[in-house]
Amino acid sequence: MATELTRLPATAPVADMLEAFERDGGLIVERLFPRAVIDEMAAAAEARAAEVAPGSATQGLGEDGASFVGANTIRFSSLGRLSPAFFDMLDNEVFAALADAILLPSCGSYWVNTGQVMYIGPGEPAQVLHRDANNWWEFVNRTWPDSPEITLSTMIGLETTTEELGATRVAPGTHRSGDLHRFGEAESVPAELEPGDALVYSGYVFHGGGENRTTDRWRRAMHLSFVAGWLTPEESCALDYTEADLAGCSDRVRRLLGHRSYDPRPHPGGGLWLRDVKAIGGDA
Numbered sequence: 526m527a528t529e530l531t532r533l534p535a536t537a538p539v540a541d542m543l544e545a546f547e548r549d550g551g552l553i554v555e556r557l558f559p560r561a562v563i564d565e566m567a568a569a570a571e572a573r574a575a576e577v578a579p580g581s582a583t584q585g586l587g588e589d590g591a592s593f594v595g596a597n598t599i600r601f602s603s604l605g606r607l608s609p610a611f612f613d614m615l616d617n618e619v620f621a622a623l624a625d626a627i628l629l630p631s632c633g634s635y636w637v638n639t640g641q642v643m644y645i646g647p648g649e650p651a652q653v654l655h656r657d658a659n660n661w662w663e664f665v666n667r668t669w670p671d672s673p674e675i676t677l678s679t680m681i682g683l684e685t686t687t688e689e690l691g692a693t694r695v696a697p698g699t700h701r702s703g704d705l706h707r708f709g710e711a712e713s714v715p716a717e718l719e720p721g722d723a724l725v726y727s728g729y730v731f732h733g734g735g736e737n738r739t740t741d742r743w744r745r746a747m748h749l750s751f752v753a754g755w756l757t758p759e760e761s762c763a764l765d766y767t768e769a770d771l772a773g774c775s776d777r778v779r780r781l782l783g784h785r786s787y788d789p790r791p792h793p794g795g796g797l798w799l800r801d802v803k804a805i806g807g808d809a
């Protein structure tokens with residue numbers, strides 16, 4: 526098992542990224558998002574963060590009863606309402622190539638699972654290590670260990686994200702481990718990021734927010750994940766935007782945000798997420 530995550534520049538061949546992803550369950554792609562886009566997203570996030578109370582997200586409790594989303598962590602989503610930089614991030618070509626290669630074997634298209642700012646506050650303990658794919662437990666539990674990739678996640682630095690600040694911890698190789706539930710923190714490594722770097726990771730790899738060991742600094746990062754179009758995402762992104770809000774966006778962005786129907790092809794089945802038994806935005 527790897528003792529650290531592979532780091533590759535965004536200009537590296539996608540095949541090399543996929544090799545590291547397959548082997549370790551995740552990798553860091555440096556400068557995946559251009560600095561100008563990240564600076565715009567970071568400024569919009571900073572303004573919104575001032576209005577959101579730490580610990581106000583309510584996604585649930587961990588198995589130990591501790592807050593899964595963090596008592597001193599600021600979380601919010603609906604990021605395209607804050608800045609069009611979010612739409613640019615959804616259109617990123619390298620990220621699109623990775624997501625297509627990883628997710629399209631199990632679906633005709635995928636959509637946003639959540640785009641979420643995650644500021645881990647001073648003194649916040651480490652989050653329990655977990656698998657994102659367990660959100661779709663009934664499917665994963667019945668198909669494991671032959672489960673296809675159904676969700677692809679990233680953690681993206683909005684500013685420098687160090688181990689001391691609570692960089693995401695990842696246990697490389699655990700996307701293949703037999704136990705669907707647990708993995709010890711001792712074997713995890715921090716995914717330290719510069720602004721625009723992205724930890725790209727499998728829905729099956731154990732990971733979690735790190736402990737923020739500082740007394741006065743926040744870990745400023747965001748999460749962006751996709752899920753197979755036949756599964757319900759964490760966030761109801763489609764409700765965030767009208768068709769007019771997305772007027773300047775690409776067809777890809779519209780699809781990712783639930784303004785296109787699910788087209789199963791080349792897999793069997795009919796269209797999903799229709800309106801009046803017709804595909805939204807074209808064939809399905």
Ligand SMILES: O=C(O)CCC(=O)C(=O)O
Binds near residue numbers: 652734
């Ligand atoms: O904040 C992080 O670094 C990771 C958070 C995470 O994995 C989650 O909330 O699902």
